[in-house]
Amino acid sequence: MDRTHLHLSRWQWLVQLRRLLAASLPNRCMICHQRVVLPQRGICLTCLDAGLYSSPTCLGCGRAMPQQTAYCGGCMTSQPLKVVAPASYHQGLGETVAAIKYQGQLAGLTPLVQALVRRIRLLAEAEVISLPQALLPVPLHPHRLRERGFNQAFVIAHELGRALELPVLPDALERLSDTPPQAGLTGKQRRRNLAGAFRLSDEFDFQRVALIDDVVTTGTTAKEIAKLFEVRYIQVQVWCLARAEAPHLMDQ
Template sequence: MLRPEATGRERLAPASADLVPRVKRAFLDLLFPPRCVGCRKVGGWLCSECRDAIELLRPPLCPRCGLPTAKGKLCFRCQRASLQIDGVRSVAFFEGPMREAIHRLKYFNSQDLAVPLGEMMVSYWWQVRSPADVIIPVPLHAKRLRERGYNQAALLARELGKGVGLPVLEDALVRVRETSPQVDLNAEERKENVRGAFHCPADQLAGKSVLLVDDVYTTGATLEACNLALRQRGVRAVWALTLARARQGDVRHPVW
C-alpha cells in the first residue's frame, strides 16, 4: 500500500523522538562546524553568497526538457528525440556551487544539505508550477540504498513536498534491477542500462499526475524508464523536477 511521506511534526511520535539526534548534531556542529561547499566559509553547508551565485534556469525554456532556448521553442535535441515524459525542469546547470553541493549530498553523507537544496527546489517549483498530484523520488536499488544509507532524491522530495504541500510516495516506484553507474555511459548505453529497471507495484496512481524528483538530469534515460513504469499503471501525466542538469552535449557529467 502506498504511504504518503509524513511531513513536519507528523513524523514525530512522540514529539521528542528526534531530540537525541538533534542534540547530537548540534554537538558535532560545535566540534566540526559545517563549511560552505562553495567557498569553505564556516557557518553552513551553503552560504548565502554561494547560493546567490547559482544561476537559475529561467524562461524561455524548451517546453520538453527545460533547457534555455530562444523564444521557448523545442531545443535541437528534443526536436529529434522521442521523449515520452511530459516535461522536465531543472533548477540550475550542474556546475559551480551546485555541482559541489550535489557531490557532498550524494557521496559524503552531507544529508543536511538536502534542506537548503530542497528550499531551492521549492522556490523554483512555485515559478514553473509543474502540475502534479503526488511527488515520487527516483528510487535507488536496495543494494545501493544499503551501501549509501539514504536516497538523496528522497531527501530532496521530502523537502519539496513540505514546501509545496504535496504528498511524497517513496514506495510507489521500485528499482527492481541493479544497474551500472550512468556516469561512464554514453546516451544509448544509459538508455539500455535502465531499460526495465523500474516497477510501479500498485495501481492507486491511475489517473494521477506525478512529479518525479531526482538530483541531476543528463540524457533523461532514467526519467524515461521511470515514466514508462508509471504509465503502465495508468498514470495520466509524468513531469520531473531535478536539482541540476548537464548542459546539452555534456553526457558524461563529472560526478565522482
Template structure:
C-alpha cells in the same frame, strides 16, 4: 548578528539566516537562466517548448531544475551523493523548492498530487546508506504538503552505474529496471532526481507511469548536464 555561528555549506562564511545553508554570494554563483519547461534547454526567454524537444520529445511533460551541473552546484551535489554528506539535503531541496516556485510563476506549473523519488536498488542503497532522491523528495513533500510515494516505485534490477555510458547504452541498461505498485491513484506526479544527464532513467519511469494511466508527469531535478 549570527550569534550561533552558522556557516555556509560551500564557503564556510557566516550565515545571517541559518536555514538557507548557502550565503548570498555562493547562491549568486549558481547560474540561473531561462529554459524550456519541457526539456530544460537553455533559451533566450522562458517557453514551454523548443526545437530540441520537438525533435526528440521526452516522455515527461514538465521539467523543473535549479541550473546546470556547474560549480558550485556540482560540488554540492557530489558531496551530497558520494561523500556521505546527507545533511546537505535541506540546502539542496530548498534550492529546488525555489525553482519550483519560479516555474509556477514563469511556466504556469501546477503542483502534482504526489512526489516519486527515483529509487535505488536495495543493494546500492545499502552501500550508500541512503537514497539522495528520497531525501530531497521528503523535504519537498513536507514543505509543499504533498504526499511522497517512496514505496510505490521500485528498482528491480541492480544495473551498472550510468556514468560514462552512451545514451543508447543507458536505455539498454534500464530496460525493465523499474516496477510500480498496482494501486496507484494519482494522475499528476513529479519524479525527483538529483541530476538529469540523457534523461534515460526518468524516461523509463515515465513510460511505466503512462502505462498505468498517469496523465501529467513532471521531473524535478537539481541540475542538468
C-alpha cells in the same frame, strides 16, 4: 522491516545527525568556505545565487530562453519530459549535489531544496507546469540502499513534500535489478542497462506525479520510469536539484 520503515528510520537518523553537526561545526559555505550568516546554512547566498539559473530555461533541454515557456523552439515539436531544476550542474553547484549523494554531506541540501521550491512555485504560477498530486523518489535497489545507507532522492522528496504539502510515496516505484552505475556509459548502454529495471505498483491511482532525483544528466533513468506512467496515461514530470544539460547549450 518494510521499505517505508527502512526509508523513514534512516531519514530520522540523518535528521539527528544533521542536528548534531549543525550544533558542533562552524557554519561555513561548502563552496567558498566563508562563514554563512544564519539562518542560511550549507551554502552562502553569494555562491547559491551564482549557481542558480539567471534566465528562463527550457524544461526539455535546459537551453536558456528570453521568456519562460515550457519548451524552446527546438523542443516544441517533440515536447520531451519536463525537467524542473533550479540550477545547472555545471555552474558551480555540481560538487555540492554530488557530495550529498556520495559523501552524505547534507549541509547543502536545504538551500538547494528551497531554491527548487521557489522554481516550482514560479513555474506553477506562470502555468508552465501543473503541481502534481504526489512525489515519487527514484528508488535504489535494496543492495545499493544498504551500501549507501540512504536514498538521496527520498531525502529530497521528504523535504519537498513538507515544503509543498504533497504526499511522498516511496513504495509506489520499485527497482527490480541492481544495475551498474550509469556514469561512463553511452546512451545506448544506459538504455540497455535500465530496460525493465523498474516496476510501478498496480494499485497506483494518481493522475499527476513528479519524479524526484538529485540530478538529471542524459535523462535515461527518468525516461525509463516515465514509460511506466505514460502507458497508464499518468502525467509525469521530473524535479531535481540540478540539471547536467549538454555543455554546448551553456554557451548560447
